[in-house]
Amino acid sequence: MSVYVSTLLRWSVLQILLVICCMVSDGQAVDVSTALGPIRGFATTMDDGTVLNTFLGVPFAAPPTGNLRFRPPQPHQCWTDVYDATRFGPACLQYPRSATTSVIPYDPSLDDINVSEDCLNLNVYGPQVSGSDPLLPVMLYFHGGAHVAGANKRQDGSLLAQKGVIVVITNYRLGALGFFSTGDSSAPGNYGLLDQLEAMKWVRENIWAFGGSPDRVTIFGESSGAASTSLHLLSPLSRGYFLQAILQSGASTSPWAVLLPEYEPQKYTDELAKQMDCSTQIEHVTQ
Template identity: 50%
Template sequence: MVRSVVNLVWLSILGVVTSQDGPPTVSTASGKVRGTAQYTNDLPDKPVYTFLGIPYAAPPVGDLRFRAPVPVIPWEGVRGASKPGPFCPQPMDLQHVMPFRLAQTTTSEDCLTLNIETPTTNADDGLPVLVWIHGGSLESGGGYLLPFAPLAAHQDVVVVSFNYRLGLLGFLSTGDENAPGNFGFLDQVLAIRWVKENIRNFGGDPDRITIFGESAGGYSVSYHVVSPLSRGLFRRAISQSGVFGTNPVQLNPLQIARMQAEELGCDGEDTAALVDCLRERPVEQLLAGYNLLQIMHVGYNLKPFRPVVDGYFLTSTPEYLIRKRQASPVDYLMGVNDHEYGFMIPRSSHLPNFGKGMTHELCSALLRMGIEDYVDYKGSGQAIATAILENYRDHANPDDIMAIQYQYTRLMGDMMFVAPTVRAADGHTGAGGKVHLYENHYVPSFLRAARPDWVGCDHTDDWWMVVGAPFMDIQLTSGDNIPFTSADKQMSLKMMELWANFARTGNPTDQTSPEWPVYTTDHPAYMKLDLTSSVEVGLESDRVTFWNKVIPELARLADRDEL
């Protein structure tokens, strides 16, 4: 009785209630699970059957730390699936990052669980399946921050979310067999494979799986598109605000691993001893050492543990694999928000006095630290930085500190998100895949009210609409519900329909928008998403040309001159 009351309490925080009868028990290859039913605040008669915290892998602890995941050991009887599993260990408290109350806030290395939300458990229904990969820079976040019940209910799709290993535990690499790296990606592969093998019993079609994600989830999706391990596991892909160029491969992982070992008092010379030492450290020590590494050794905006070419999940760089047509030619929907680096990322990165303006000197210093992973500038870093600053200078207000700050947000957003997304679109179409491209301009009303007027559609603004947040009573940490407007609800319905249509057919076009054309390099059409959407051609073409053609040519010429 107490457990039932607790479940009802945390579900009611998110504006959902448990069903009186409860959903049926569902069988999986690992064992039987019993969940709950939830409802959106606008469809009180349409239950969404919800199964939370289902293990898809054995706990990656002890000798399994820094190794590929192994399947979960099957269980006897019926496993309760009414609460989400703990988040994977991470260096920040999500409750202090997210503006709303989380269903749970615990973390544990035993975190490899998934969640299923479905409008049916009839195995014959064969609904499209959307598998969500969460964001958080591959170092924070969790699969179940908010329910996807509105997307499942309004669009009759099955939605799956899951946790995967993060940061040091998910992406440390010694560059050899002792810690090849990409463990978080391997978790994702196993989770998607679990879905493909079991989702039919939850009403889903295993041959119509779409993987989708935002930010780190978006670039995780793009890495799966080029990974041989992921081939055949999904039919379509959606990358929101992130592709592999947003977080490029780490070229010197052993150097970073040794720096981390030093912070934790481990010998870094012998890689086997290094990994054994890190396996023995309590997770709290690992997180503390991870924080020290970022503070002491890693430049602003750079993450120490990133994807690597491990010869297994990733056999070469994504750029090479696409050029050699070794990527999966899946249908691909990808895009960005129109001001990706406008507010959230610089604020969360603790930029000094961000929002109050920026001097030329600070802008230049931050840029030089930020371009290291995005521009192959060899010894010409200062010349490249000067060219970038000049290209983005506001010539009408060249010394205005607010204008300088605004241009900094634009150049960083273009470098990290817009230009890499267009490169990925060009590469995927060149490799034989079909692409639909977008730029989202809609800002949820409560976020617009809380930010300065000069901020456009910022990083994560799309997430609220795709998840269907306006159709849940989401409680802020202050205790009030988020005041979603009728316009928010209209835009959320539109984006949920676009995403679900793409998962169903490969064509995202909805009932109220013009036909969404396929993107090609000869006709780079994209959809400008808003309450009234429109088809445009050439996403930020001048700025994208600058990053994707002018800057590489400047770097090539500088490198030639040095020789």
């Protein structure tokens, strides 16, 4: 085991211990009303007496399955019953850990994750506030993982939320399901980035219900999440959905961040279709 991976494992264990020591679940239900419907989370008391509200696995887009596979995310349907947001939602489908350790250090937090194509959910952490309190700044996080691995359950937003901000940590589609492209309208690609944009739209429309200000949103991420953040700084589609950004160990100029046209994405599409024993004709690849 390399020194880097060994250090990462020790740091991950330390983080878990710190979170356990600093948090005690009260078991008190917390309900909020969003534009999509009512949501139920839970309250947590930190070691300094701060009470945080936590909402896990909140859907922000329709399941990207069937005809919505390899397509931009679509709005989620509204619901009338109270949505149970007390458990983590599934992570997006991703490569086995054994296939990614040459790209990303081994992360034990991903060993027991539940994965599904229906994975477009996010977690919200924030101080418990009253209706008369001013709205708090918001931080929306995009996880790293080389665009092939990762999940919103890897990072606990509680300690950051204790500083007086609303923290949102989102999933987005990964690997082929997130970035597969035929180079034309059949499968234009970058669905993972569009999922992130859809999460920004959800924040714009709903974060007030959690005590956050839609006009004070900071997007940030680490590694490939930072590269994604950098791309949102450049994209006109993302304009108006955030106020500022933080890049941690990545940018759109990183050599691994963007597949340039000269590398011919179609070749990757054809190779994937061949490996899956599918037709390599454009009209059949996305079926």
